Amino acid sequence: MIVSSKTVPFVDLTLQHQPIQAEIEQAMATVVQRGDFILGKTLKEFETEFAQASGVKHGVGVASGTDAIALGLQACGILPGDEVLVPANTFIATVIGVIQAGATPILVDCDPHTALIDLNLAAKAITPKTKAIVPVHLYGQMVSPTALLDFAKAHNLIIFEDAAQAHLAQREGYKAGSVGMAAAFSFYPSKNLGAFGNGGMLVTSNEEVAQRVRTLRNYGAPKKYYHTEVGKNSRLDTLQAAILQVKLPYLSQWNQLRNQAGQIYDQGLKSGKNKGVIPMKNLSKGGHVYHLYVIRISEASSWSREQVQEFLGERGIQTGIHYPIPCHLQPAYKSLGYQLGDFPQAEMLCEEILSLPMYPGITSEQIAWVIEQLSLI
Structure with missing residues (x-):
């Protein structure tokens, strides 16, 4: 067995964090001093800043990228019994999100040269129950926005982007998250924009979708103790938002x-x-x-x-x-x-x-x- 003196780690987060450690610590200290750990001021600021960076109007911080898919699809009008097209080679969280939304994932094969969903095969999988497609911008590359828009128009489908690996990715003049009705991002620590734990965000330019996710993430309550839907507890912590807000400009x-x-x-x-x-x-x-x-x-x-x-x-x-x-x-x-x-x-x-x-x-x-x-x- 050969043991090399050279080391190339798969990922090295310290190279990102060390130069901005003082900024991160200050941002966290500010949240601690303010004490608004849940749905606090910094979260609202980061939601706005990340949405703007992604080319859309609204951002809603949630507990994970999986929840961003599940709650986002619900907010886009996906109902139990609806079918949603999903690539077969995605991370399982995409499938879980569809199932948690109450829908049925219909898997589709991929292009072997890019690993992105094959829209020609997706067209063959459509049935009268098919209501949406979840293109996964895998490995950091977007599925062709123009092809997606043409596909969705031809088949009357909602586009809901899984952009968990594609923060600020661009293609054909579009930014990841700006192509469909809404999109999901993950802030898992190793992502291009990673938190110090789990976190996610729903982004959209549709105000009704954004407001519904705000309700669903907070026990289904548009205001405290008034529950209009069966929601869940899925909120991006203000401390995590503070870390992400520091990292976003970089x-x-x-x-x-x-x-x-x-x-x-x-x-x-x-x-x-x-x-x-x-x-x-x-x-x-x-x-x-x-x-x-x-x-x-x-x-x-x-x-x-x-x-x-x-x-x-x-x-x-x-x-x-x-x-x-x-x-x-x-x-x-x-x-x-x-x-x-x-x-x-x-x-x-x-x-x-x-x-x-x-x-x-x-x-x-x-x-x-x-x-x-x-x-x-």
Whole structure:
């Protein structure tokens, strides 16, 4: 076994947090001094600022990205019995959000070159019960907004974006979160904009949708002790909002650094395609925010993905898999009625994908080390 003296972590949050630690501590201290820990002043400010940064009018902070999907779909008018189109290769939270909204997730295969939902296949999955599509802007790249808008118009569907991995991503003149009726974001710590715990946000330009989510997140109460709906307790803590508010002004710069790192990877891995090392395609150019940098270890490679992971790990390079099991093959969701073979592209990707180190501050030397090691397989 080879143990390398070089280390390339999969993610290094300290590079983001150390330079702004004093700002974060001051922001948290202000909330502590004010004592408005639930639905406080800083939360309202951050909701407005994040909505504006995303190109929409309203933001509603909730406890998680999953809740942003569930409550957001309800607020958009999705009812029990409705069907919602969802990519089969998303994180399971997308499916959970649809189910918690009372709807039925209808899974759709993906484009193997981008891992984004295949809208041609989505069209074939539509029934009279289909009311919405949840395009997942996976890995930091948006599904084509113009194609989505044309698709939704042709089939009379609501667009509800899952932008959990796409903070401030852009494509075709649109920002993530501004394409559909509403969108969900996650502030899980490793996201491009991450809290110090769980958190999420619903964004929309529809005032009625925003107000309904405000009600649903707060026990179904538009005002204290007056409950008009069966809601839940799902509020973004003011302390988390304070942390996120400090980090938001830096997000564009951090995204730019991620995109630059992605370009270095793309350039360095060009020759690897002949060996079966295939990067996911960037169709968004500078608008891709690279929450993850993902390659495929395809059938053309003489190495298995597990062998590549072990080889890189021995050389100090941490990797991940996002995600190893497609939604339809998860044991908890057998009741959806799918089986092996139903979504061949998603199944193939789940066997081949490998996420390489990616974070703001990763150096060109570190990326070069990853590329050099991949060239040896």
